[in-house]
Amino acid sequence: MTILVTGARGAVARNVIAQLTAAGVDVRAASRQPLDGTTTVQLDFTKPEGFAEALTGVSRVFLYAAAEGIDDFIAAAKEAGVERFVLLSSAAVDPEGKADDAISRMHLAVEEPLRASGVPWTFVRPGMFxxxxxxxxxxxxxxxxxxxxxxxxxxxxIHEADIAEVAVEGLTGAGLVNTAVYVDGxxxxxxxxxxxxxxxxxxxxxxxxxxxxxxxxxxxxxxxxxxxxxxxxxxxxxxxPPGPTSEAVTGRPAxxxxxxxxxxxxxxx
Incomplete structure (x- = not known):
């Protein structure tokens, strides 16, 4: 199993990469710039001509919420045989899918096409980083x-490593498929x-x-x-009010x- 991690220089993505690597999972880091110590592919969501190369041999994808190019990316991922998406979304997204502000609209603009793609998904919705x-x-x-x-x-x-642990469970486990998971500190x-x-x-x-x-x-x-x-x-x-922490998913204290x-x-x- 090869997992593509987009936005590889982000704090959560770096922890996702480290945790997957420690677990022996083959990781491909996607970034506009090379990343030391990890197999890196250049990926720019404004340049869909690079999607096929980045996705070759990939079975699962960790995504940051970037709406630009998402439809083309989903199509390329399905063509490549991707079996699951895990999206770093936001607790700003209402459980009923309402978009009342710029932050929730930005994340819903990615959640909705992923949900409609037919590919299994997990949305990780953390609160305050x-x-x-x-x-x-x-x-x-x-x-x-x-x-x-x-x-x-x-x-x-919330510690970014806890957010990453929930994402890793979504990428490697079976319990969070087609689920939106709220994560609090x-x-x-x-x-x-x-x-x-x-x-x-x-x-x-x-x-x-x-x-x-x-x-x-x-x-x-x-x-x-x-x-x-x-x-x-x-x-x-x-x-x-207290919300669910990463412990609800990982069994380890946040x-x-x-x-x-x-x-x-x-x-x-």
Whole structure:
């Protein structure tokens, strides 16, 4: 069995590749740029002429949500004999398939053609990535502080390795076929507490500077579609209700944010 992992430089994809490789599965990493240590094929969803080569001999595919070129990619995958798709989707997608914002629409634009393809599928729908905290990296390294709006707002961050474990189960197991799996973090934490945990991991005190909503909007808009959705969620002030963690799929406890911080010490040092 050969598994094609697209978006191979992404945080979840890197963990998918590592976990599959550790399990002895033949992995082909798809990226616009070569990836060290793994068989890599160039794959650009805007260039369908490269699909056949990337998919030759592949039985299963891990996908990031990129709607451009998805119909041509699905057709090429079916022609190549692909037996299963696992998509990294988003908890923004309503269980009833409603698309109320840009994030859910972006992911549904890939979910829907996969669902209609006739090829078995699994949609992994994680909530808040712990890796969102990497947006604080530069100010922590250079200024020993974090500028953040609503510092006491609660979120439920998920370690990317846990998301990857669910995806790997979808790729290699039989229990998640034609299933959308929601994945949440193990513990609600305030943003302030996340910053403290990063500080503990790197052995440094990190100051918290509170931003206004307007200042935060300007900062988030540089890398996030519809930043008002994130700001509204944080402003709500409610402790997020617990959702299913990766443990429901893997049987292993989900990783804490404290563990995530330890795993990413190099990013903040």
């Amino acid at each position: 712990a890796g969102n905290s990497l947006q604080w990296r530069q100010s922590i390294v250079e200024e020993k502080l974090v500028r953040v709006v609503y510092p006491d707002a609660m979120v439920n961050p 193990p513990q609600p934490l305030s943003q302030r507490r996340q910053i403290e945990l990063i500080g503990e991991a790197i052995g440094r005190d990190i100051a918290v500077v509170e931003l206004t909503r307007e200042e935060a909007y300007e900062a988030l808009a540089k890398f996030m579609p519809q930043p008002e959705l994130m700001l509204d969620m944080l402003a709500d002030g409610q402790v997020p 990783r804490s944010f404290a563990q995530w911080a330890v795993d990413h010490v190099a990013d903040f040092s």
